Amino acid sequence: MKAILALEDGTLFEGQSLGATGRTNGEVVFNTGMTGYQEILTDPSYAGQIVTLTYPLIGNYGINPDDFESRRVQVEGFVVREAAEIASNWRSKQTLDSFLKERGIIGIQGIDTRALTRALRVRGVMMGAISTEDTPESLLEHIRNAPGYGSKDLARQVTAEQSYRWRVGDTKPVSAGSVSEVKPRYHIALLDFGVKYNILRSLANLGCETTVYPCTVTAEEVLRANPDGIFLSPGPGDPEQYGYMVDTVRQLVGKKPIMGVCMGNQILGYAFGSKTFKLKFGHRGSNHPVKDLNTGRVYITSQNHGYAVDPDRLKDGMEVAHINLNDGTVEGLRHKELPIFSIQYHPEASPGPSDSAYFFHQYINMLDRHYGRS
């Protein structure tokens, strides 16, 4: 079946339907990672977006039950050059196409994804739509009437409906009241702006039990549970929309050690006087070089963000700790005195390199120092 993809500026691509049929719209973005489509599809930070992968052969190793990063597929639409007919991997349970059909996700294949990527690089990310039932005219009309990406509170759409817990040894979420069998090393309170499971797995692997709170939680409620540390998760959307989260985080600063990732980094930026600006085409992929300004070491990182913190407005002791070597933008913050740090990219990987997993250890070390343990 035929499908079309239209961009806000009128650019049109004709291809074949992938996954479910119908019509969908979102901000069209590209990711340059060559593996990891299952993790990308289920990463809540892609809510509100139509994701195109620049690597042309997608779906080769199928879909397996273990590599989910959240409970559902989060992308609004999916664009590939060629979706594999068969899935070949020992863990695979189904093909990409059947999985997308089952989950009702609309995609398109057989288009020149490199041409699309070049269009987005030159003109910047923009709204777009995929359809199996529209004419180009009606689809463009649909895009014009759709709300813009930056106007939506996407975090509220993907956040936990109610608090839940991830204990040491768990492979999936359990209810907030669940009793711990192992006494955890630390209790972490995670503010869920769109968390990926691998963050919870990584904390659990280091002996932490995490309570995940909806993004609308109040600082009082978090502090009432007396966690050892606060974790600010990644998430979708324009951080400018999230004044309520910034207020919550401001009230937590100085009370408990804090680590932030991605949206967490941006919210901390706001909490310390700064703002963010939209990147022309974002950073999405598994190959971005980031320099640790403290050690001079460079790490290859997994990234997925469309906004960057303005370094010049940071105040009250917050400073830039990491920068992106491609464009010099802020990739990490550190507080000069308080036990607070954050990074813009993904130490939990999934997908991408695990080179930055040491940040989880750094967080534990920070908690150890704070609580006088060693």
Place this chain on the structure above:
Amino acid sequence: MPKDPSIKKVLLIGSGPIIIGQAAEFDYAGAQACRSLREEGIEVVLINSNPATIMTDVEMADRVYIEPLSVEFVERIVAKERPDGIVATLGGQTGLNLATQVAEAGILERYNTRLLGTPLRAIRQAEDREEFRTLMREIGEPVPESWIITDESQLGDAIASGIWPLIVRPAYTLGGTGGGIARNVDELLTITRSGLALSMRHQVMVERYLSGWKEVEYEVMRDANDTAITVCNMENFDPMGVHTGDSIVIAPSQTLSDKEYQMLRTASLKIIRSLGIEGGCNVQLSLDPHSFAYYVIEVNPRVSRSSALASKATGYPIARVSAKIAIGLHLDEIENAVTRKTLACFEPALDYCVLKIPRWPFDKFVGADRRITTQMKATGEVMAIDRAFEPALMKAIRSLEVGIYGLANKTGHTLSDMELEEAIRVPHDERLWSITEGFRRGMMVEEINALSNVDPWFLRKLEGLVNLETRLKVNAPAFKQMSKALESEEEEAQEPLEERFGSAVRLLREAKRMGFADRTVSEFAGMSEGKLRKLRKHLGIVPVYKMVDTCAAEFEALTPYYYSCYDTEDE
């Protein structure tokens, strides 16, 4: 750290004569390194015994010595030129072995010079099987059960282990010379004897043979600041048992999930760090197709045949960057030569598929054993790039220049079914065509996988191509009618061909997109190649050109190169 100011003049060791396993790719590496060093204001002295190379052209180095690659001559050149350092990791195994000997002869101390880049200790640790095994155990990376043998009388433990088959790998040899797979005691003795005779150290390793496992390689780089990156990974079409130089290789890997890709990438970076290599390095790993189990097979602590392939496949100049690392530069101080904006400290993102097919000399050695095993027999290789696996494969087949233009070879159809099964089971130079002949005879992906252990994903692609052959044959009448209509149309305007022959036009478009040559399509369609080409061009089915830009179009490229494909946008 900026470049080491104490290095003003270096001696670069070339790779010597062209032999199996060490061909023009080292000339490419050496020439790149000369340019790279001179760019940094370094005076380059070059020694190579092979004058028929680019690197020995007068304008490549400041001074060129065409002399035997021996310790004696290197000493004489060092005495005369007094270089501040020697770069030895760009001249293949020959250069590396020579550098090891030069260092052991005390020449470095005598003339107050040193090896640049990868230290001698790292070379020894990577090359000496025993030391390498010990290091891998220390860092917790799995290596297959193995025994170091310096005399055939030591084979007792290996035989007693009951592990069969076993693979014999001689130390310090090139292209696996003298190695092989032993399935019984007699074979083990024969192969071990020949391996010992050929090893510079009179040492071989006997090891568990991972039958049917996937073979995957990573090209990694590290600088003196311990920053380490992956340039490229590659997956062999042929499972373990075929030398990488004799296997069809695909970049990037196609059948590894992100978890597997990252697991092996992490292992490769851990290895290059533990060895302390400064420059490029090639890590070969073996992955169980049915679990996360893997083994480290070997490491080449130098620029290798695979790194030449990885360089061309990604646009990342491994030899150029290695040379700069050797004089002290860090990866984040070296520019990405393709984008000129980003740095050499990143990992290339491919938005195409690269395929390498070895070129064997069996057309010249007619009576030779055409089976391919762990000892490299190929004398060359071809590489093709396209947006998908199928067209890259078809382009590579044509590039071999063996008189084959598609998926049928000259003898495949003459084999009996039993002979064909054997030809699919045992690797040989034309196994690819035996597999497609199998599909032509109605064999299924599962059957061919069971015989060959080639991953079903690759096999499905080949099956798809064979099916396309059939569809082209069935549509021959439509192609002929179109061609005829085109000739008469030149006189009187008619309804466009696309409307009258929609499905045949779509099929032709698909065939070209899948990489079929006009020549092959015309044979199926029963018309001349000229007529087919005229028809194709009339229908507007023409290739476009896309860039190899290292970054999947994320950044603008200033000095890219191009490949053709039947996609939409022409760059």
